[in-house]
Amino acid sequence: MEYVKFKNADVIVNNSDYLVKNPINYKNKWKELFGNNNKINLELGMGRGDFIINMAKAYPNINFIGLELNINQMVGAVQKLMKEKLPNLKLINADASEIDKIFGKEIDTIYLTFSEPWPKKRDERKRFTHESYLKLYDKIFKKDKHIILKTDNKGLFAYSLESLSQYWYVFDRISLDLHNNEIPIPNIMTDFEKKYYEEKRPIYYLEASFKN
Template identity: 45%
Template sequence: MRLRHKPWAKERIDQYPQYVVADPEMYKGNWQEPFAIQQPLHIEIGSGKGRFITEMAKANPDINYIGIEVYQSVIVAALDRLIEADLPNVKLLNVNANDLGKFFAKNDVDRIYLNFSDPWPKTRHEKRRLTYKNYLNLYGSILRDAGEIHFKTDNQGLFEYSLMSFSQYGLLLKYISLDLHQSDFEGNIMTEYEQKFSEQGNRIYRCEVKYK
């Protein structure tokens, strides 16, 4: 995906610290503080334009959400959604997922969503996949005991790789769908990519795994 550079994005982000947390390091170990109500915390890594995280926050007011997106030119679209929705239970972070350990401590997070992550199909790029063992170790360092990862993709190769990676790491498989939109799964909230890929006839794969 080629991103269109938006030179005004940083200025707009800086104007809304109530939505995009400017200094996430200060909340490490205490992520209940920036939210109106103390409740479970779910994060989405690679939140894109924010459709999923915003709609999840609307549907589940008893959960706090954080959308993480590294690209300023993308996160401003999520910011616009959040400004319009004005939800008290969702924040955004403009940071790199590689740095999660700088911003979150053990037990800060109850669930992680990985939606339509870059598949990095070449073998030499395996370590960049967000379901690679090093990332699974990183997630485990911020999740509560028995915390979960919910994963969706349209890429069969990445899905098969991820199932193998989860298994080798020792995670417990709770749910698997090889064709989500033709399954009996209820309450699915689509991302922008999910709608696009589904309309193109692509099958959507989904699984839920839990740390032991």
């Protein structure tokens, strides 16, 4: 996917107090960094950050981390945060495939929001619900596993249902049209979701867990 390129994107992002530089230094120490024992929830591929920022505002007693690979995308999040004071939010510029280097068993919930669908079979391993990623998540979940996934992509959704169930996850909630659900599901929209919502495209949603 092509994104807008910013001049000095790395300077803008590196100047943000929300950015955790050298996140591997905080492996097993995220509690100390946040200064409390609250839950720590992680979004993989946060993009321009609307979801994780608004989650941090809505739930001040939960800690949130937004991880994003693309520095240009991160500029959007950093700019939105310029006038905000959210002690329960941190941002990381890293590849999701490296999360086991950044976290020990510290994470309560992982959000997979409008992740790249990687439709070609040869790219299957890059899907955030491929077994290799599920194994990676096992290394960072504190105790019970808990994944919340939202996507507009039917193929990725179907794949994720199969992959998660084969990995013994149980589905706590599933919706094939999140915004027109008979029983409303509490929801904060991502940047991509807002666009798709306006286009009236159905959003697929699942919440999966595994109790240890």
